[in-house]
Amino acid sequence: MGGDLGQAASTAIQMIVGADWRLWSVVFLSLKVSLAATVLATAIGLPLGALIALKSFPGRNLVTVILNACMGLPPVVVGLLVYLLLSRAGPLGPLGLLFTPGAMIVAQTLLVLPIVAAVTRQIIADAWGEYREQLTSLGAGPMQAAATLIYDCRFSLVTAVLAGFGRAAAEVGAVLVVGGNIDGVTRVMTTSIALETSKGDLPQALGLGIVLMALVLAINGIALALRSAGARQGA
Amino acid sequence: MSAESILPLALAEVGFSAGGTRILDGITVRFEAGPVSVILGSNGAGKSVLLRLCHGLLAPTAGRIAWHGGFAGDPRRRQAMVFQRPVMLRRSALANVVYGLALAGHARADRSAHARRMLERVGLLALAERPARLLSGGEQQRLALARAWALKPEVLFLDEPTANLDPSAARMVEEIVGAIAREGTKVIMTTHDLGQAKRLADEILFLHRGRLIERASKDAFFAGPSAPEAAAFLRGDLSWD
Numbered sequence: 001m002g003g004d005l006g007q008a009a010s011t012a013i014q015m016i017v018g019a020d021w022r023l024w025s026v027v028f029l030s031l032k033v034s035l036a037a038t039v040l041a042t043a044i045g046l047p048l049g050a051l052i053a054l055k056s057f058p059g060r061n062l063v064t065v066i067l068n069a070c071m072g073l074p075p076v077v078v079g080l081l082v083y084l085l086l087s088r089a090g091p092l093g094p095l096g097l098l099f100t101p102g103a104m105i106v107a108q109t110l111l112v113l114p115i116v117a118a119v120t121r122q123i124i125a126d127a128w129g130e131y132r133e134q135l136t137s138l139g140a141g142p143m144q145a146a147a148t149l150i151y152d153c154r155f156s157l158v159t160a161v162l163a164g165f166g167r168a169a170a171e172v173g174a175v176l177v178v179g180g181n182i183d184g185v186t187r188v189m190t191t192s193i194a195l196e197t198s199k200g201d202l203p204q205a206l207g208l209g210i211v212l213m214a215l216v217l218a219i220n221g222i223a224l225a226l227r228s229a230g231a232r233q234g235a
Numbered sequence: 236m237s238a239e240s241i242l243p244l245a246l247a248e249v250g251f252s253a254g255g256t257r258i259l260d261g262i263t264v265r266f267e268a269g270p271v272s273v274i275l276g277s278n279g280a281g282k283s284v285l286l287r288l289c290h291g292l293l294a295p296t297a298g299r300i301a302w303h304g305g306f307a308g309d310p311r312r313r314q315a316m317v318f319q320r321p322v323m324l325r326r327s328a329l330a331n332v333v334y335g336l337a338l339a340g341h342a343r344a345d346r347s348a349h350a351r352r353m354l355e356r357v358g359l360l361a362l363a364e365r366p367a368r369l370l371s372g373g374e375q376q377r378l379a380l381a382r383a384w385a386l387k388p389e390v391l392f393l394d395e396p397t398a399n400l401d402p403s404a405a406r407m408v409e410e411i412v413g414a415i416a417r418e419g420t421k422v423i424m425t426t427h428d429l430g431q432a433k434r435l436a437d438e439i440l441f442l443h444r445g446r447l448i449e450r451a452s453k454d455a456f457f458a459g460p461s462a463p464e465a466a467a468f469l470r471g472d473l474s475w476d
Contacts, residue, residue, distance in 0.1 A: 007345045135322075
């Protein structure tokens with residue numbers, strides 16, 4: 001196994017240095033799908049989480065419990081549900097999205113959305129405890145309060161978005177089921193790793209794994225740098 | 236009293252209970268325009284709850300609270316409150332004042348200029364671009380006063396505005412409160428600081444265990460209150476019963 005690891009490391013270096021176009025297309029598609037899913041889930045999840053935190057309505061606790069539970073949705077199950085929706089006989093079949101990157105973005109969005117919304121709800125609910133009287137006194141309605149709190153908590157909310165991106169970049173089940181791991185069309189890093197492993201090409205699989213982890217680390221590093229720059233300004 | 240005024244504010248038999256505990260009971264009082272009203276009492280007397288009821292942050296569990304009946308419009312728009320611990324938004328000092336103006340519907344073009352004038356009046360113009368959360372406690376409270384004052388409220392509620400401040404910062408806050416009152420805003424504030432009450436008050440309302448037991452002009456109150464509990468409070472007596 002030690003030999004495998006060493007070989008994997010040199011394979012990974014060769015892959016990166018060699019800039020094999022097939023590798024880069026896989027890396028690029030991975031990033032494209034997971035970033036698009038994270039952006040979509042953030043656009044929906046931030047306001048959704050904030051409104052659940054701020055507006056009292058019957059069944060709010062139940063919604064919160066379900067939302068929190070959905071953070072642990074099995075990717076394969078989400079993939080299956082999206083597959084059923086997008087399959088030729090399914091309700092969204094006419095869109096022709098199955099086995100395209102679009103289907104993978106839809107599936108990952110559903111995986112990331114509960115994470116962004118649930119973590120946002122918690123952060124905003126905590127901040128609301130501090131802000132509630134002041135914002136009410138100044139005359140802010142629920143929508144204005146939600147916008148204000150999202151803006152004021154923006155550096156904490158980066159964590160929610162990063163957790164969502166990490167989930168998207170790391171999962172294999174959903175993109176495999178709805179994308180089909182088609183070479184050059186829907187093959188991403190995680191599905192490649194699964195394929196190379198089942199073929200027995202462990203160095204190739206580990207090399208891809210190293211590239212994937214390096215990318216996730218880099219994105220988290222950039223986010224942390226942005227966050228601490230903001231914190232230094234007391235913003 | 237002009238028809239446009241939200242004053243007087245009338246409380247009739249107002250009570251407030253939370254979790255089975257009676258915090259305020261049988262409060263009947265009218266606040267007229269003009270004098271600075273200081274609500275005095277020890278910790279737990281119900282001063283902060285009374286202010287929150289008047290400002291509408293809490294709803295009374297008994298009795299009723301009414302602003303002047305002839306006022307057409309939302310009385311909430313004509314009042315402001317400054318809290319013991321001001322909540323500063325995570326943006327510049329100037330942007331905090333602008334934020335309040337924006338919520339109040341102040342003309343967009345004039346918000347920044349008006350906010351700067353208000354910062355100047357509380358001595359914070361030099362710190363306008365500083366993140367509000369990095370200001371000292373006294374500066375934050377002056378900023379909270381500027382944010383409230385900028386709204387030109389007819390009534391300003393102040394809840395122990397200097398409780399967390401050192402004496403010099405407290406004096407600056409008191410000067411600003413005095414200026415706000417002189418410009419025609421009705422000030423209703425709570426304090427447990429007798430010196431502050433003497434400096435700022437025109438009239439004293441003394442709360443004891445959730446009941447309003449004395450209301451008198453400042454001079455009459457400090458010359459000798461009629462309620463024994465108020466006299467004990469002035470002497471600094473401890474009462475455990």
